[in-house]
Amino acid sequence: MVVYELPLQDNGRVVLPAALRKALGLTKGDKVLVEAEGDQVTLTTARLRRKRAQEIAKKYAQPGVSIVEEFLQEKRAEAARENEESEHSSEVSGS
Template structure:
C-alpha cells in the first residue's frame, strides 16, 4: 500500500526526519543520522533532498564552516552571488548592456585594425608588382 507521501511526491523512501516538505509539516528539527560510505559517499535522505529541491544528478555546493558541513544547491549559491553583485550596482545601471557595449567597441576597433592591415598589405602587394 502506498503512503500519502509516496502518492503525492513519488518518493518511496522514508527518512528518519520528521519533516514532510510536500505537506509543510514540521514535527521536529530536520536532523538525520547517516553513515559515510565507501569512498566518502554520503546519502542525503529523501525528505532533505525534497526540502533542498534537489534530485540525483543535480550539482551541490559543499562548504565546511566552523566544523560543520553545509550543503546547498549550486544554483542557490549562484543566486546569492547575483544578489550580492546587484547590491553593488547603482540604480539605473544595466551591467549586462554596459558589458556588451564594451565588447562591441572592442570588436569595432579590432575590425578597423584588421581592415587597415588588409589595405596596407594589398597596397604593398600592388607596389611590388
C-alpha cells in the first residue's frame, strides 16, 4: 500500500500525484468516486468498481446461464404471480 500526503488547496481541491493517476488509469476529465465512511475516505473509479462487481458476479454465475435472462425470467414469473393474485382477489371480492 502506498500512502500519499496531499495538501488541501483553495476551495477543497486535492491534486492526485501523476503516479497515482497512472496507476488508476486516470486521464483528464475522468470521474472518480469518493466514498466516506466514518473517518475513512476511499477513492476509486467507476470503471474499477464495475470491474470488481463483475468479478464478484462471476463467482456466482453458472456457466452457460445468462444472468440477464435469469433475471428477466424471475421478473416474468413474479409478474405472473402478481397477476394471478390480482385476478384471484377480484374473483373473491366479486368484482
